[in-house]
Amino acid sequence: MKKININTLRHTVSVGISLAFLIMALASTTLFIESQAEGPCEQITPKTVSYTISVSVKDDLTGNPIPNATVNLHLLHKRYTYLGSSICQTSPPVNTSLQAVLYTDASGVAVYTSPALTYNVDIDRSYLYRG
Amino acid sequence: MKRYAVDNEALGGNINPVSSPEKKRQILALSISLLSFLLASSIYLFYRETSNILYQVFASTDVSNAIDSLRSITPPLPPWLIYSLPDGLWMLSFCILILTIWGFQRSREAIAWIIITLAIGGFLEFSQALNILPGHFDWSDLAIMLIAVLLPLCFTHKSSYR
Numbered sequence: 001m002k003k004i005n006i007n008t009l010r011h012t013v014s015v016g017i018s019l020a021f022l023i024m025a026l027a028s029t030t031l032f033i034e035s036q037a038e039g040p041c042e043q044i045t046p047k048t049v050s051y052t053i054s055v056s057v058k059d060d061l062t063g064n065p066i067p068n069a070t071v072n073l074h075l076l077h078k079r080y081t082y083l084g085s086s087i088c089q090t091s092p093p094v095n096t097s098l099q100a101v102l103y104t105d106a107s108g109v110a111v112y113t114s115p116a117l118t119y120n121v122d123i124d125r126s127y128l129y130r131g
Numbered sequence: 132m133k134r135y136a137v138d139n140e141a142l143g144g145n146i147n148p149v150s151s152p153e154k155k156r157q158i159l160a161l162s163i164s165l166l167s168f169l170l171a172s173s174i175y176l177f178y179r180e181t182s183n184i185l186y187q188v189f190a191s192t193d194v195s196n197a198i199d200s201l202r203s204i205t206p207p208l209p210p211w212l213i214y215s216l217p218d219g220l221w222m223l224s225f226c227i228l229i230l231t232i233w234g235f236q237r238s239r240e241a242i243a244w245i246i247i248t249l250a251i252g253g254f255l256e257f258s259q260a261l262n263i264l265p266g267h268f269d270w271s272d273l274a275i276m277l278i279a280v281l282l283p284l285c286f287t288h289k290s291s292y293r
Binding site for chain 1: 221225228229232233240244247248251252255264
């Protein structure tokens with residue numbers, strides 16, 4: 001009868017669980033935030049501010065601009081305060097500005113976009129400014 | 132069915148059949164592990180943005196409407212509960228599984244695996260700080276992960292073999 005060392009079995013199962021955990025964590029991290037751009041980090045007193053964000057969407061394969069793609073923009077203060085989301089319809093010309101109103105200070109504002117799995121969403125930080 | 136003998140000699144001859152209280156403890160540990168995992172997944176499903184992979188998976192099924200309905204009536208939760216607790220719950224689930232495999236014994240091997248679990252969690256978090264992975268580094272995530280690792284260790288006992 002073939003003998004199996006129980007410790008070898010335990011190590012093997014532990015490796016399997018660790019790999020599963022790592023893959024799950026990596027998958028949820030990378031797919032959760034498809035693309036992001038950090039906003040300016042200067043401190044301002046809490047008040048209504050506005051940002052103008054230019055978003056361009058290009059086809060991954062051809063590199064051609066996609067004129068009528070819908071991009072959801074999620075604005076978050078750091079990672080906790082959900083500031084709201086807006087829908088940006090990129091229509092000709094491709095670079096379309098989006099006005100979003102934030103009700104907090106601008107420190108660490110991040111912009112998340114979705115979907116971006118099939119599109120390249122380019123957000124130029126230089127377009128992110130206090131209005 | 133082919134049966135394999137446990138190498139009892141390699142373990143110092145201290146392997147005894149799993150006793151009933153031990154079995155109950157294993158079942159309890161696995162239940163807590165499963166519950167932690169399900170709770171973390173539920174937070175992702177009902178509270179996080181809809182672009183997360185778990186929501187996307189369910190969105191393609193028949194239950195997507197039910198999930199959307201539940202999302203609209205879920206009570207608001209503090210941000211740390213939405214963004215940091217799932218990391219801790221996943222880590223807790225992972226640690227309990229590892230400790231269950233190693234019989235909840237404080238052996239060198241079990242401690243080594245617990246350090247590996249913590250290293251994986253730390254790597255993922257610090258990768259965000261270094262912009263290797265997308266996301267936001269947060270000390271509270273690390274703190275919750277550390278608690279999640281240390282908590283099950285309190286229920287371990289000294290290894291009976293070397």
